Amino acid sequence: MTHSRLMKASALAAASASLVACSVIPVAPEGLPEDWIPSVSPSPIDPDLLDSPLGFDPEQESAVRIRNSKCDELSSGSGFILDDHTIVTNRHVVEGFLDLEVNTSDGRDITVASAAVSQVSDIATITTVESLSPFAPLADEDPGLGDFVTIVGFPLGEEMTTTMGSVLQRSDDNLDNADHVFISSAEVEHGSSGSAAYDEQGEVFGVVYAGQDDSNYAIFIPISIVKESLANLDPLAAIKTCTY
Amino acid sequence: MTTLPPPPEGQDPFRPPPSFLPEPPAPPPPLPETGPTAAVPLPPKPATEATPTVSTPLSPRTGSVYRRTIANEETTVLTPVTAATNILDRIPLSERKRWRLLAGGSALLAVLLLGFSIYLLFINDQWQTRSSALTSEAYDLGSRLADANAQIVEKQATLDLVSEQLNTAQARILELVDEKAQAGDDISYAQQQLSLYQELSALGGSVSLALNHCVNEHEKLVGYLKNPEAWDPGDLAAYEASVNTLCNAAQSANATLQKALTE
Numbered sequence: 084m085t086h087s088r089l090m091k092a093s094a095l096a097a098a099s100a101s102l103v104a105c106s107v108i109p110v111a112p113e114g115l116p117e118d119w120i121p122s123v124s125p126s127p128i129d130p131d132l133l134d135s136p137l138g139f140d141p142e143q144e145s146a147v148r149i150r151n152s153k154c155d156e157l158s159s160g161s162g163f164i165l166d167d168h169t170i171v172t173n174r175h176v177v178e179g180f181l182d183l184e185v186n187t188s189d190g191r192d193i194t195v196a197s198a199a200v201s202q203v204s205d206i207a208t209i210t211t212v213e214s215l216s217p218f219a220p221l222a223d224e225d226p227g228l229g230d231f232v233t234i235v236g237f238p239l240g241e242e243m244t245t246t247m248g249s250v251l252q253r254s255d256d257n258l259d260n261a262d263h264v265f266i267s268s269a270e271v272e273h274g275s276s277g278s279a280a281y282d283e284q285g286e287v288f289g290v291v292y293a294g295q296d297d298s299n300y301a302i303f304i305p306i307s308i309v310k311e312s313l314a315n316l317d318p319l320a321a322i323k324t325c326t327y
Numbered sequence: 328m329t330t331l332p333p334p335p336e337g338q339d340p341f342r343p344p345p346s347f348l349p350e351p352p353a354p355p356p357p358l359p360e361t362g363p364t365a366a367v368p369l370p371p372k373p374a375t376e377a378t379p380t381v382s383t384p385l386s387p388r389t390g391s392v393y394r395r396t397i398a399n400e401e402t403t404v405l406t407p408v409t410a411a412t413n414i415l416d417r418i419p420l421s422e423r424k425r426w427r428l429l430a431g432g433s434a435l436l437a438v439l440l441l442g443f444s445i446y447l448l449f450i451n452d453q454w455q456t457r458s459s460a461l462t463s464e465a466y467d468l469g470s471r472l473a474d475a476n477a478q479i480v481e482k483q484a485t486l487d488l489v490s491e492q493l494n495t496a497q498a499r500i501l502e503l504v505d506e507k508a509q510a511g512d513d514i515s516y517a518q519q520q521l522s523l524y525q526e527l528s529a530l531g532g533s534v535s536l537a538l539n540h541c542v543n544e545h546e547k548l549v550g551y552l553k554n555p556e557a558w559d560p561g562d563l564a565a566y567e568a569s570v571n572t573l574c575n576a577a578q579s580a581n582a583t584l585q586k587a588l589t590e
Contacts, residue, residue, distance in 0.1 A: 112453055154519075157512060188504065241509075325526070
């Protein structure tokens with residue numbers, strides 16, 4: 084190799100080395116940022132909490148207690164708010180009433196204007212004078228086996244309770260109050276009649292109307308029959324006088 | 328990998344070919360005699376005896392060195408080099424060029440290194456400034472983070488307390504709602520009982536009135552029967568039957584009242 088070639092090779096090597104070296108030569112630091120903390124926006128509050136001034140679940144706030152004063156006895160049942168002035172419950176909760184009284188879950192007394200019952204199933208409605216809220220949304224479909232179920236009501240006419248379970252089976256109605264019913268593992272008591280059975284989305288997919296004698300498992304009318312019943316209601320008049 | 332061709336026969340493979348060696352200098356004049364003996368010219372060495380090697384000091388007496396240089400493949404001439412010769416003169420020109428370039432390059436490199444060192448000092452100073460600023464900022468952020476953590480702990484404790492209070496309040500609300508409902512039930516039941524008692528009271532009054540009528544009519548009947556000749560027998564019998572009907576009704580009402588009272 085001649086000297087000139089050696090020199091060219093050396094120059095080339097030096098140039099390459101310079102290029103490589105420039106990439107690792109430290110440079111001056113950039114200026115510091117003025118603000119080290121990124122701005123964050125707060126997460127939106129759960130709308131369910133905003134709708135509930137007392138911090139109850141919507142399912143709890145929709146539950147009502149119904150007192151039926153009859154000639155010879157006093158009974159109580161449960162129900163839920165369907166719309167501004169309508170409460171859904173069982174027919175047997177309102178039948179034979181001299182006087183009906185409704186208490187909301189937060190303790191307000193609601194004046195009853197009228198009642199109506201279905202001849203299709205054990206379903207009835209109560210129309211109120213005062214405006215009601217919040218409404219319990221109705222599901223589009225009947226429950227399926229294994230579905231999660233939540234029942235909110237006033238068992239034994241006492242404190243409001245929430246029981247949970249799953250849908251166990253579809254059954255014929257032994258009491259002939261509906262074409263077919265569903266049995267769930269959520270437990271109920273006397274006084275739970277008329278309670279809403281909620282699915283996981285918080286929609287009503289059934290109305291409790293009885294409990295199994297041995298297990299207290301809730302038996303409820305599926306929403307399809309409830310809707311059919313609500314479309315065919317007959318007025319129910321109060322009893323005027325009692326005969327002893 | 329390429330394979331080098333084998334060296335020619337009889338050539339040292341580690342020795343460069345003759346063309347890479349500098350041209351041999353002209354043969355020096357014969358060395359003068361140093362002793363009393365007459366100079367005897369050295370017999371010419373056969374070229375075949377020449378053995379190419381590197382320079383070797385041969386005569387410490389004169390300070391000269393003999394370089395045995397390969398002139399060609401056949402002959403080797405020993406060339407004396409005097410100590411007075413400048414060392415640069417003994418370096419070939421190309422070698423000197425190379426040294427100059429090396430020196431120049433070294434100087435340039437030294438200048439570049441000096442400049443680079445100054446640059447590095449400047450950069451180092453800037454990075455140290457930044458490091459100090461970052462350390463200060465880190466302490467500030469750490470302090471703010473500690474404050475924020477303390478606030479979070481405090482807020483969490485407050486939130487826990489408020490949640491507990493909310494649960495208590497909700498439970499109390501449910502209790503109060505239930506108590507109110509039970510009170511409503513009691514009132515309704517009391518109203519029912521009141522209505523029942525009012526009904527019973529009214530029934531008792533009716534029964535009492537019916538029984539009084541019964542007693543009165545019965546006394547009248549007894550009076551009529553004390554003097555039966557004064558009355559038409561048919562009318563007397565009819566009156567007696569109506570009194571019995573009245574008293575039976577009164578007794579029946581009384582039985583109903585007694586039954587209602589015992590329930």
